[in-house]
Amino acid sequence: MVKRQLLYKEWKQSELTFILVVLVAVLATPFLVLMEYSSFQKCLNNIWCVVDTPRFSYNFMKDAFLSLSWLMGILFAVIQFGFERNKGQMDFTLSLPFSRSTIYHTKFFLGAGIIAIVHVASYVLTYLLILGLNPLETPGFNSSYLFALVSSLMIYSLFFAAGTLTGSAISQAIVAFSTAILPFLVIGLPIVHLDFIMKTSGIWVDKNFFTYWIEPISPITYIIPGQFQYAYPIWFTGEGFIIPIVMMVLFYLIGLFSFIKHPNERNGRFFLHQTIDRPIQIMVILFGVLGFGWAGFTSDNSIFGYVVGMLIGGIVGALTSYLLIYRKR
Template identity: 80%
Template sequence: MVKRQLLYKEWKQSELTFILVMLVAALATPFAFLMEYSSFQTCINDTDCITDSPRFSYIFKTDAFLSLSWLMGIFFAVVQIGFERNKGQMDFTLSLPFSRSTIYHTKFFLGAGIIAIIHSISYVLTYLLILGLNPLEVPGFNSSYFFSLLSTCMMYSLFFAAGTLTGSAISQAIVAFSTAILPFLVIGLPIVHLDFIMKTSGMWMDRIFNYLISPISPITYITTERFQHDYPLWFPGEEYIVPIVMMIVFYLIGLLSFMKHPIERNGRFFLYSKMDRPIQVIVIVFGVLGFGWVGFSSDNSMFGYITGMLIGGVVGALTSYFLIYRKR
């Protein structure tokens, strides 16, 4: 599945980038923990400083690295797929005496492995600091680290899959971010328009957003704030299980696409030419619905609603044309 020679080639291709990211990311939370502890000790020794507690505590749910670690997953996926395709190196990689599935698995597990190693090192170092400094409390330590790892791997697999469908780094980013909010577009926009037509109180719409759209939207899981709000859950552990399921789905989509896609359309938005027209139509529809909602919200009139839909159709058509049909 993963070939050592190919793994070495993939590592050496972006070695400096991987090492720098690993060093910075693995030390980010332990360093922040130490800095917070140092500031607390300074405050304790200063008679003019007022503290809420005589003992040190650290809230991991608000830690910068854990909250933003999903950016690392995006970065690795774009470097491994999008940038390699932009540089024209993907054709060389595919010409090596390895099957496409082997190349895909080697790339994927290299990135996912680095992400897991970074979180593991950070976790161990922080745990040792907790044992040594013995703080009063460290709420969210285990859950925040685990959720951060899941959300990072989920975003990595999403952007990795998007890279197997697109011909450039910018196309990869656009498709992945669009997928991350896709439930809001596919389900949310029609619901908003239906609410306009029915003129309801909006309570049923809020329930659909909270119970259906939010739980199945990848964008919902990119921060540990998921634990800080009273989101209604379908079942216990949903905040862990859903990212795992989505990660597996994106992994399989990426694998099938990478094994089947043509390589002669490098630089195009989509590697599959058959996807161009349907996606353009979808973008136009989203433009019509989105701008129609904005137009109606601006003056609560049918004139604003229709005007917004017309503007949205034009914007969607032009945007989709320049994004999809123009080679980069």
């Protein structure tokens, strides 16, 4: 399933980037803890500085690396697919004596493996540092690391799958980001319009509905620091962990199917599969109509603004979808 020769080739192809990212990411949180500890010690020695407690503490829920570690998933996936297609290297990779499933699994194993190693290594170093510094509190240490790992792998799977569907790095990023907010577009926009048409005074757009039904199934939610993920314990009993794991597996399977079936002759196109060009264009136009229609209504609270907004949205959606999907890069 994973070939050593192919794994070596994939590593050497972006070796410097992988090494730099690993070094920075592994040392990021320990470095931030040390910096915070150093500042705390200086504050203790400064009579003008006021501290709440004479004991040092560090809140991992606000750690910059753990909040942004999902960027690794985006970077690795774009390097492995988008940049490789932009440079014309994908055709060479597919010409090697390996099956497409083997190539897919090897690429995924490399990217996901590096992400996992980074988080584990950072966790171990930070844990040893905590033992040495003996802080008073370390809220969110275990759960923050675990959620950062799960969300990073989920985002990596999302962009990885998008890379198997698209013909360039820009297309890959656009498709992945659109998928990340897709539940808001597919569920949220129609509900907003249903509320307007039926004049239900906001009953269909209740905040709790979005919080409990749409946000958990939206990948974009899991890359926003301090959203709702830290309310869940370290074990896998809440949707804060289960849902991103399910989405990760789903994106992985979508990417596998797409990569095995995709045609080579459409490299450079927005989508590699010609059959999905028209359905996606229709979806973009509909989202444009719904989005601009609602924006037009909220601007002046009139049916005229609603209709004008829908017309503008349809034109913008049609032009945008045509320029993105049907023009080769």
